[in-house]
Amino acid sequence: MMGNEYGLVLSVKGLMRYYGNIRAVDGISFDVFKGEIFALLGPNGAGKTTTIKCVLNLRKKDAGDIFLNGSVSFVPDGKELYGSYTVEKMVRIAKELTDKFDEKKCFEYIERFQIPFDERVSNLSSGQTTQLYLSIAFSQDAELYIFDEPTWGLDPIVRNQVLEMIRELIVDGRSVLYTSHILSEVEKVSDKVAIMSKGKILEQGYLDDIKEKYCAVIVPKNSKVDGYKYKSTETEDVYITKREYAISSNLEYSDVSFEVIFEALVMGSNNSLTA
Amino acid sequence: MWFAVDPHSSLPIYSQIKEKIKALILSGKLKTGDSLPSIRTLAKDLGINVNTVARAYRELELEGVIRAERGERYAVVGLEDHLHVKIKQTILKELQNVVYRCKELAIDISTVLNVVDNIYNQSSLQNEVGEDDGK
Numbered sequence: 001m002m003g004n005e006y007g008l009v010l011s012v013k014g015l016m017r018y019y020g021n022i023r024a025v026d027g028i029s030f031d032v033f034k035g036e037i038f039a040l041l042g043p044n045g046a047g048k049t050t051t052i053k054c055v056l057n058l059r060k061k062d063a064g065d066i067f068l069n070g071s072v073s074f075v076p077d078g079k080e081l082y083g084s085y086t087v088e089k090m091v092r093i094a095k096e097l098t099d100k101f102d103e104k105k106c107f108e109y110i111e112r113f114q115i116p117f118d119e120r121v122s123n124l125s126s127g128q129t130t131q132l133y134l135s136i137a138f139s140q141d142a143e144l145y146i147f148d149e150p151t152w153g154l155d156p157i158v159r160n161q162v163l164e165m166i167r168e169l170i171v172d173g174r175s176v177l178y179t180s181h182i183l184s185e186v187e188k189v190s191d192k193v194a195i196m197s198k199g200k201i202l203e204q205g206y207l208d209d210i211k212e213k214y215c216a217v218i219v220p221k222n223s224k225v226d227g228y229k230y231k232s233t234e235t236e237d238v239y240i241t242k243r244e245y246a247i248s249s250n251l252e253y254s255d256v257s258f259e260v261i262f263e264a265l266v267m268g269s270n271n272s273l274t275a
Numbered sequence: 276m277w278f279a280v281d282p283h284s285s286l287p288i289y290s291q292i293k294e295k296i297k298a299l300i301l302s303g304k305l306k307t308g309d310s311l312p313s314i315r316t317l318a319k320d321l322g323i324n325v326n327t328v329a330r331a332y333r334e335l336e337l338e339g340v341i342r343a344e345r346g347e348r349y350a351v352v353g354l355e356d357h358l359h360v361k362i363k364q365t366i367l368k369e370l371q372n373v374v375y376r377c378k379e380l381a382i383d384i385s386t387v388l389n390v391v392d393n394i395y396n397q398s399s400l401q402n403e404v405g406e407d408d409g410k
Contacts, residue, residue, distance in 0.1 A: 035326070036326060037324060037326075160322075164322065167318070167322075167323070167324055167325070170324070170325065170326070171315060171318075171325055184282075184283060187282040187283055188282045188322075188323070189324060190324070191324060191326045191327075207287070208287035208288070208289055208290075208327075208330070211285055211286075211287050212287065255285035255286070256285055257283060257284070257285050258283070258285070259283070
């Protein structure tokens with residue numbers, strides 16, 4: 001169990017959560033530090049939301065340690081608000097329920113998103129509801145912001161606005177933990193990434209380091225390669241391997257996009273190849 | 276300052292920033308002593324994570340290309356000789372790759388050497404480069 005390691009905002013060690021026989025979260029560990037954006041990335045059903053709920057104690061964990069060092073502002077994947085209130089009233093309520101809530105900032109965000117103040121929340125589109133929820137969450141002063149699929153249902157322009165707001169949060173030393181299944185967004189915003197699939201974390205670290213760590217090699221069919229099989233053509237197999245391995249095995253290699261690395265790792269876990 | 280960066284490239288964004296800044300210095304658009312935007316400003320202008328810009332600046336500083344000044348500013352130092360060496364090494368690697376290709380295509384070594392010879396030994400005969408493309 002760690003002491004007060006400087007800058008550590010959240011530490012998850014060996015987290016496990018079962019639903020009967022299903023291991024929704026199957027022994028994962030990761031750390032989030034001050035001033036960074038950490039993305040939990042993975043296909044639907046990977047266990048991301050369950051992880052978040054365990055971190056926030058909304059679900060009891062079956063094993064592992066969670067160390068949270070700071071206040072949290074949370075936006076769940078189902079963005080539910082009080083339908084009968086107007087937008088403006090919603091903000092006033094948030095102000096009463098939350099410490100360190102910046103009402104003025106909240107109204108600015110809402111204006112930026114062009115949501116009418118006197119509209120009833122139940123009349124807002126799902127995109128607008130998300131935007132309102134995010135406006136409220138961003139106006140809370142917390143050390144760690146946790147977002148579960150924050151851009152789901154938003155159009156591309158609004159998505160970019162939200163990503164910009166997420167980037168702005170860390171400038172003053174706050175931290176962000178968010179889940180997503182949208183790689184292209186994660187690439188625009190995150191410092192660190194954990195690729196999660198079927199309850200396990202397959203790879204994690206700085207996004208930039210992961211891009212540099214892996215490469216693609218082309219080998220004759222049925223070669224023995226220490227890596228993740230990505231594709232098979234008529235005559236060749238394409239593997240995603242660690243660059244060090246390709247170099248030390250004298251294999252010709254080429255750079256690959258993060259998307260390809262992600263696909264190969266997740267497919268690999270689906271096929272349960274030996275690690 | 277603005278330039279395009281590609282978050283989906285296999286080349287990490289911080290590397291792209293480093294290369295762009297070095298290219299601006301090489302082309303003379305940035306000179307020794309010129310100011311660079313602060314980390315926050317560049318991150319905002321480019322629409323990317325501050326930590327990414329911070330990493331690019333940190334490495335450029337370690338390489339001696341830029342230096343930190345008071346008040347979050349950075350100034351261009353320049354591309355040292357050892358960086359010119361690195362750039363030369365990159366070009367030589369490209370040349371190697373091209374020569375491998377020539378070999379793969381069974382182009383005669385004398386044809387390849389002729390190309391090199393023509394280019395290097397052109398004294399005042401500037402425009403008389405042979406039109407053979409290594410056939």
